[in-house]
Amino acid sequence: MNDALGVGTASAVVDQIFNWKDSIWAGGGTLASYDGMEAEGTFGRLRTALKTCTDFTGVTYTGKYTAHLETEKIPRIGDESLAFRITIPVKGPNGRSDLRNEQYICVRVGQVITEFTMLDVNHSAHFPLDLVRKQVDRLAGAQRG
Known part of the structure; x- marks a missing residue:
């Protein structure tokens, strides 16, 4: 996902893990700061890619x-926001079929893009929008300050 957000071109990147009280699956957050108009361009490329990408393939230790x-x-x-979900069939314990379910919320605030992720298996968990709003408000305030 970091490739889609272009964090390789960001001038600074910070990652954070969120551990939830009633879940064994972690969530996460990434802040990526860009120079000039790069954040708008990067967000635009992500928005365009989401219009055409519906499936993709990959390889992990369990196979393709x-x-x-x-x-x-x-x-x-924020200034711009979007959300999407990626589901991946995986082989669970004892050969059981499971569905990895990842939610992504991406928000641009000025020259910073923040991404919030939520992971679950066989359920579709949602990253709490109250927390997203709170973090984005803090980010906007820090850019004004």
Whole structure:
């Protein structure tokens, strides 16, 4: 996902892990700061890619997989925001078939793009929008300050 956000071209990147009280699956957050107008361009490329990408393939230690990508609607947050979900069939313990389910919420605030992720298996967990709004408000305040 970091490739899609272009964090390789960001001038600074910070990652954070969120451990949830009632879940064994972690969530996460990434802040990527860009120079000039790079954040707008990067976000635009991600938005364009989400219009055409619905499936992709990859390889992990368990073998080749095909992932499905689907956009989700969220309220407008920050200067620009979008959300999508990636589901990946995986082989669970004892050969059981499971579905890895990842939600991504991406928000641009000025020259910073922040990404919030939520992981679950066989369920579709959602990153709490209250927390996204709170973090984005802090980010906007820090850029004004």
